[in-house]
Amino acid sequence: MPDPNPEAMQMIEIHNLKKYFGTNEVLKNIHFNVDKSEVVAIIGPSGSGKSTLLRCINHLEEPTSGEIYVEGVLLNDKSLNKRSFQRHLNKIRTNVGMVFQQFNLFPHMTALENVMEAPLNVLKEAKEDAERKARVLLDKVGIGEKADSYPGTLSGGQKQRVAIARALAMNPDVMLFDEATSALDPELVGEVLKVMENLAEEGMTMLVVTHEMGFAERVADRVVFMADGYIVEEGPPAEMFRNPRNERTRKFLADVAHV
């Protein structure tokens, strides 16, 4: 299996991606690339396939057909046997961070332990190194003082920031955000978006499925509008928000603006 090529221009390349749930076609022939350090916001009505697309990129959903390359390496490599495919997946996943709508923090571990878990047991880092790094990351997302708290005692915004720190602890080359602020009370959304914005400024490659149009317009390099399993339209945020070409995009943005 070829090693990820850090010199590859394309962080993610997707060709002819199709995904069925039973007979329901959720993704219909998606072509999609993401450059290094690019921030892409994916917007669209619910059921448009944007979360499924994101989950295909680290194989939480198995594509029905098509190819996905992460840093030049074919993710859904059918030539591998079951065992080597698991190893292959684990390796790629260490380079692809994911943040979930429902946080999915490990409830039986403190915030610090959540962040240290994968570096210790997957990357086999030394305990002192992992802990030092975890504390730096928790400080970075602004909750260093909650390091020893269990997730059950944290607010939604704090949980999501721990989850971001947990993903960053693997030193990923790309971060996937799957509606990271949708489950939060409105007053907690800002603190999470701020962390994501800082990350974008540092040059992290990011794919962000979101309903936060202000964030998309301010932070994204490119906005992708999806509907019914297609990428309907994409472009720079200024163009997409002020001057959408497609009728469906226009209607969606008008609906969102009126909420």
Added chain:
Amino acid sequence: MKTLVLAGMLVLSMLVTALSASAESLKTIKAEGELSFALTGQYPPFNFVDEQNQVTGFDVEIGKEIARRIGVKGVPVTTAWDGIIGGLLANKYDLICGSMAITPQRLETLAFSTPYYRSGAQIFSHVDSDIGSVDDLKGKKVGVTLGTTYEEWVRNNIADADVRTYKGVPDMVLETANGRISAFVTDKIVGALAIKEKGAPLKLVGDLLYEERMGIAFNQGNPELKAAIDDALSAMQDDGTYLAISMKWLGIDVR
């Protein structure tokens, strides 16, 4: 791989079989230095547990004396009567030295020593009961220990008897005393001792139903073991040891 595992299991099981098949032979008993013999521990005064929670009684002393004369240590094992033959067949112990009557049926599956005591089956009922003979037991509740010769006899000889089976004699003594059964059948010496020693409110009904000869049981195909046990038995009868044990526990010579 699968065949290999299967073959391995086969070899292993044959090995275990070979080991266990010889488990009760005289040679292995001597090698282990231990002779284990089974009894219920609920058959006073032949075998029971004393105030110090130790298994003792006539059978126990006879068993230990045999072991001593073979040159090994005698170890009594208490087990339920209805499983006592199964345990011997499964080689869980070397002998049954627990007042087992020699019967043609048992001789089909087991081997016996020469008889080591004689006794007989006796009916016991409550002192206040009006039962006076076997005939009065028709249709009555009669207790026996499960798997004994008494059970078989009652089932075959008392018409319409409501046979109740128990794990041991003490259970039947208690049941007769509190009126749940009309009578029970067991060894005459055992019942008589319960009346004498424990003051049980029982009486002997009629004469002996039949006489029985008790033997020490072991698995078939062990002529050396049989010879060793029989020699020990006759030697202890000759030198007075047997009489001493008999008088100590039973107050009579039961030879």
Added chain:
Amino acid sequence: MLDWGIIVHYFPFLLQGTVLTLKISVIALFFGFLFGLLAALLKLSPNLLLRQAGAFYVWIIRSTPLLVQLFLIYFGLPQVGIDLGPFMSGVLALAINTGAYNAETIRGGIISVPTGQMEAARSLGMGPTLAMRRIILPQAFRMAIPALGNNFVILIKDTSLVSTITLVELTLTAQRLIGSTYKPFEMYLMAAFLYAILTTTTSLLLGRLENRIAVERR
């Protein structure tokens, strides 16, 4: 009514029987837990054959009486050349039996862990085994503790059945002493009292464990 002299004199002997009961319980509990975990994982395996093996074990054990399983091992196995002593037979039968019940309990715990937990673990590059061990099982056990505790208590009470295979544990100690004392009420009362002490202590210890976890998670 009670003969207190009998109780005072024989209580130490029943305590000796309790020691063997406790020993059997603890060993059977340990292996019963292992068997349960193994069977639960088999039943959740992606491999059909393993799944069926797990299901068969749980089915055959739960649909037959423990006493029959015990006799099968103690009296039956020597016939095919496997001769385990009474202690080994008793512990094995109890462990196999309680294992089948633990399997269902643990399986229930595993499937009650939200799927997002596995997804989060996998997205961090953890393999299925590592994720099961580090993330899913600790949460599954926490949820299964009350039901597992119930199984443990049943196991302790079920050890009385090994009195039928010559093990002089608490119940057989009482039975044997009744043979010479003719005092079933006193003997069985003492046995019942000692069983109650064992089971209640177990329940209390598990209750404390449960409380500690509740504090940790809140």
